[in-house]
Amino acid sequence: MLILADDWKDYEIIDAGNGEKLERWKNIVLRRPDPQAIWPADTDNVKWKDVHGHYHRSSKGGGTWEFKKKIPERWTISYKGLSFYIKPTAFKHTGLFPEQAANWSWMMDKISKANRPIKVLNLFAYTGGATCAASYAGAEEVCHVDASKGMVAWAKENAELSGLSNNKIRYIVDDCFKFVQREIRRGNKYDAVIMDPPSYGRGPNGEIWKFEEELTNLLKLTSQVLSDEPLFLLLNSYTTGLSPTAIENMLKLIIVKDKQGSVSSGEIGLPVKKENLILPCGIYGRWEK
Secondary structure (H helix, E strand, O other), X not given: OEEEOOOOOOEEEEEEXXXXXXXXXXXXXXXXXXXXXXOOOOOXXXXXXXXXXEEEEOOOOOEEEEEOOOOOOOXXXXXXXXXXXXXXXXXXXXXXXXXXXXXXXXXXXHHHOOOOOOEEEEEOOOOOHHHHHHHHOOOOEEEEEEOOHHHHHHXXXXXXXXXXXXXXXXXXXXXXXXHHHHHHHHOOOEOEEEEOOOOEEEOOOOOEXXXXXXXXXXXXXXXXXXXXXXXXXXXXXXOOOOOHHHHHHHHHHHHHHHHOOEEEEEEEEXXXXXXXXXXXXXXXXXXXX
C-alpha cells in the first residue's frame, strides 16, 4: 500500500524530475538531488533557478551547496503542533524527512487511542521527528537512541521547540544494536518500537551496520524488548531495491511468530504539486497487535 504525507502546510514539493526535486520549506526554496525522480522535468525553467539553495552532487561523491539568496543559519517548520529546526547540511539533508509525517500520523493515532501508558523505543532516531510525535501523542516515556551526538542534540532542540521539554524523553548516544542487547539484560520492556535503520552506517566506536546483514538479528533482539502487551513496531527503510514484501516477510517470521498480531507494508510518498505526481520516498513495514 502507498501512503502519502499529504497534509503538510509548511512543506511541499513544487516540482521533481531529472534526478532532482524542488522543495518549499516554509518560505525557503531548495533544489536537491533525488535518485527516484527519474522522469523528465523542465529544470531549465526559471522556477528551478530562482531558489535559495541548490545542492550540486560531485562526481567524486558528496557535493556542495550553492546559496543564491541569503537564508538564516536555520529556521523552523511546523506539523500538527510539532515544530522542527531545518538546516541544510553538508550531505544534502536538511535535518528532517517530511515523508515520515505519514508514519507520525499513524503512530500518533495508535498511541492516543491506546487508553493506557505507552513506553516507546525509537532506534536510529536521527533528529527526533518520531520521538516528538510519540511524546506529543501522549506516550508516557520515549527512549531516543542514535549513534550521532550531534543528531541527538538536534533532537533535544526539536523537542524543546515543540513544547515537550517537560515530557519524559530519554536521550541515548549509542550503537542501537548494543543498546537493545543491554536493555534485554536489564529486563527493560517497551510497548512500541520505531526503527529507521540506515542502509549502511557506523556506530560511535566504528561499528559497521549493513541493513541486509543485520536487520534479522536486530528484529530478533527487538522482539525481546517488546512488552507483554505491545502496541506496534514500525520499521522504515530507504535501502535501494528492497521490496516492502521482503520487510513484511521478516516481520511475519520474527515478530508475528513471537507476538502474533498483523503486518502491513508498502511505500511512502510525497505529492508533487506540478503534474499531480507522487515522489516515492522509501518503504515501511508495520506490525500491530
